[in-house]
Amino acid sequence: MTSAPAIGFDYRPSRLTGGLLGIVTALGLVAVALSGAPLWLKLVIAAGSLALAFVATRRLTLSRIAGVGYGPDGWTLYQADRTPLPARLLSHRVIGGCVLLRLKTDHATEVLLLAPDNSDADIRRRLRMRLAAQSAVAEAL
Structure with a gap:
């Protein structure tokens, strides 16, 4: 697979x-x-x-975060100067068409809201599907 x-x-x-x-x-x-x-x-x-x-x-x-990456290695947050910050997902919620993420870096906990006015619908859909699959795997363990 x-x-x-x-x-x-x-x-x-x-x-x-x-x-x-x-x-x-x-x-x-x-x-x-x-x-x-x-x-x-x-x-x-x-x-x-x-x-x-x-x-x-x-x-x-005044968010410090300018970009987000989610791949096989986990979550990465990018600051305005594009320096990467490795992050760990603490929790997520899907509220209507919005996705709320709580991510922990070495320095702080960042709360990101992905809503129709700041993100693409396809990105939110793919993210919801990936988070749902991740939650199903976690519940099965």
Whole structure:
């Protein structure tokens, strides 16, 4: 049996997560505004929520990862300067047409969302099939 070809693709953060974060933040601010808390507490909570949303959005948009490779030797993440980082898959989830990957390098844990706005449908399909086959093998052991 021949091995499956390697999967490689460029990665950029999805705008979908930023949009969802904005919606959740706006709903949280509405909830705080409609609560019965004193005005000073509403202002503190609103300011804290906005600051945390800003930090999370900045963290999402400044990804260190520019590319991903998955082949017989395992996972490799490529930084912006194209230096390779060997990685190990911690977990994956398929949510609708999106694939969420948690990969561990020597330095950090990277969470990558492959959505329709930042990856090709064929790449996501091939990746879902390969991950499903890998999970079936792991369950059989």
